[in-house]
Amino acid sequence: MSQVTEYVEKPANVHENNAVPKIQFLRDVLVEQLGLPRFNLWFGQESSIRCEDARVVFNVKNRFAIDWIRSNFQQEIEQALLKVFGKTFPVDFSAVSSEQPKGKHSGHQPKPIVMPSIPRPHCPLQTPDATTKEASKGLIRKNEGVPRSPNSPRRFSTLHTFIEGLSNRLACRAATLAVEHPGQINPIYIYGPTSIGKTHLLEGIWSAVRQQRGSKPPLYMTAEQFISSFLENIQPGSSRNGLLEFRNKFSGISVLLIDDIQYLSRKDATQTEFLYMIDTLRNQGVQMVFTGNRSLKELTGLRNEIICRLESGMICGIELPEREMSFRIFQNMVAQRQLPIGQDVCRMVTSRLGVHARQLSGALNRLHAVYLTKNEPITLEIAEETLGDLIRIQRRDVRLQDIDKIVCETFGLSEQALQSKSRAKQIAAPRMLAMWLARKYTRSALSEIGKYFGDRSHSTVVTAQKKVDQWVDQNHPIHTEHRNITEMIQKIEQILQLG
Numbered sequence: 001m002s003q004v005t006e007y008v009e010k011p012a013n014v015h016e017n018n019a020v021p022k023i024q025f026l027r028d029v030l031v032e033q034l035g036l037p038r039f040n041l042w043f044g045q046e047s048s049i050r051c052e053d054a055r056v057v058f059n060v061k062n063r064f065a066i067d068w069i070r071s072n073f074q075q076e077i078e079q080a081l082l083k084v085f086g087k088t089f090p091v092d093f094s095a096v097s098s099e100q101p102k103g104k105h106s107g108h109q110p111k112p113i114v115m116p117s118i119p120r121p122h123c124p125l126q127t128p129d130a131t132t133k134e135a136s137k138g139l140i141r142k143n144e145g146v147p148r149s150p151n152s153p154r155r156f157s158t159l160h161t162f163i164e165g166l167s168n169r170l171a172c173r174a175a176t177l178a179v180e181h182p183g184q185i186n187p188i189y190i191y192g193p194t195s196i197g198k199t200h201l202l203e204g205i206w207s208a209v210r211q212q213r214g215s216k217p218p219l220y221m222t223a224e225q226f227i228s229s230f231l232e233n234i235q236p237g238s239s240r241n242g243l244l245e246f247r248n249k250f251s252g253i254s255v256l257l258i259d260d261i262q263y264l265s266r267k268d269a270t271q272t273e274f275l276y277m278i279d280t281l282r283n284q285g286v287q288m289v290f291t292g293n294r295s296l297k298e299l300t301g302l303r304n305e306i307i308c309r310l311e312s313g314m315i316c317g318i319e320l321p322e323r324e325m326s327f328r329i330f331q332n333m334v335a336q337r338q339l340p341i342g343q344d345v346c347r348m349v350t351s352r353l354g355v356h357a358r359q360l361s362g363a364l365n366r367l368h369a370v371y372l373t374k375n376e377p378i379t380l381e382i383a384e385e386t387l388g389d390l391i392r393i394q395r396r397d398v399r400l401q402d403i404d405k406i407v408c409e410t411f412g413l414s415e416q417a418l419q420s421k422s423r424a425k426q427i428a429a430p431r432m433l434a435m436w437l438a439r440k441y442t443r444s445a446l447s448e449i450g451k452y453f454g455d456r457s458h459s460t461v462v463t464a465q466k467k468v469d470q471w472v473d474q475n476h477p478i479h480t481e482h483r484n485i486t487e488m489i490q491k492i493e494q495i496l497q498l499g
Contacts, residue, residue, distance in 0.1 A: 159204035182287035192318035265301030
């Protein structure tokens with residue numbers, strides 16, 4: 001994370017000794033919510049955050065940045081304040097170019113406190129880090145973005161570290177095609193919800209093209225960087241050749257990668273330039289890969305001409321990963337950090353915290369911190385204690401009656417079947433699964449679960465839990481249904497979590 005100078009003043013309800021870590025924590029939460037490239041673009045080197053007079057002030061680079069942040073990040077800022085301070089504050093913005101020097105009326109200049117970067121392990125994450133002033137505007141080219149010292153930013157993700165599964169196979173093939181046969185299918189549009197690997201694929205393409213000998217450099221940027229750079233070059237006071245300078249940034253490249261193009265919506269002038277760029281680069285044989293959070297039919301606010309250009313190429317949707325794929329993703333994260341975390345912990349984390357990669361990464365950061373503190377392997381007990389609050393946030397209150405009802409409906413059993421004394425296979429297997437789900441989703445004691453499901457002992461519940469764990473590890477079919485156990489659990493859990 002880049003270092004940012006913070007002018008920290010004592011807020012109304014935060015002790016002076018806690019001001020600095022609170023501001024740092026606020027920045028970390030915003031990075032987690034927005035992603036590092038977006039944070040660096042709007043709250044980066046030229047910006048600062050401070051607390052004064054029971055309000056939070058964001059000092060950003062210009063008026064355009066203020067308008068953009070107010071329009072796009074107001075909710076994220078309020079959520080971050082609530083998480084850090086336990087309440088929201090009035091939020092003000094000021095521009096670096098127009099702000100009066102601090103201490104003008106008080107007779108002194110507040111001492112700037114430079115926030116130290118938190119040491120981070122060498123691990124591919126979801127978003128690339130800008131390393132130069134040019135890169136912060138979106139120009140991440142062939143020899144940039146690669147660390148040269150222990151304090152340098154991490155390397156980009158690669159296609160080799162991307163976990164492929166049914167939910168992303170087509171997009172993964174498209175990324176490989178863009179690297180091995182650039183320009184043959186153009187442009188490529190990859191869409192899907194957040195934290196499922198879209199940015200990872202763009203980084204992987206960038207890394208692969210960059211390593212090809214004799215090839216022109218690739219260019220990566222976010223849609224926000226495209227917008228910001230374009231507007232900076234055409235606004236009053238910029239160079240007379242501002243538009244030409246902007247277009248020159250895209251010359252001499254082999255691949256163009258733009259993330260989150262949904263932010264181009266309803267920006268007519270920027271869309272006109274974007275359309276011009278697509279036509280120009282396609283005629284030059286430059287491979288283009290774009291990502292967005294919605295399908296083309298749902299991208300309202302984009303001009304029909306742009307939609308038609310994207311439709312003429314290749315459209316790849318990515319869905320939420322299946323549970324087993326999330327398990328493999330988390331295992332890969334653990335392996336890259338070389339942490340002593342067993343499969344039982346990996347299974348617990350992915351089953352209780354959802355499937356989003358950023359959630360899994362945040363959980364692993366906590367476990368990593370605990371490991372550095374205790375210097376001992378992360379056991380299941382330690383992991384559950386460390387991630388307890390995250391687990392409680394992720395799931396709604398579930399009752400034994402809820403599990404009983406959903407399992408009976410899923411297996412086509414009568415309402416009282418699981419509570420009966422019957423040991424028939426068509427009832428026993430679903431009952432064991434229900435007990436396993438009760439251990440996972442409720443706070444009921446073993447004896448309470450056993451009593452509910454047919455007045456059985458707590459040891460029966462323990463045996464059922466171990467049996468279902470074996471089924472999951474072996475991907476064993478449910479005996480009576482001959483259906484994949486993982487798919488059955490995913491279906492039931494989705495109903496439980498959605499209510």
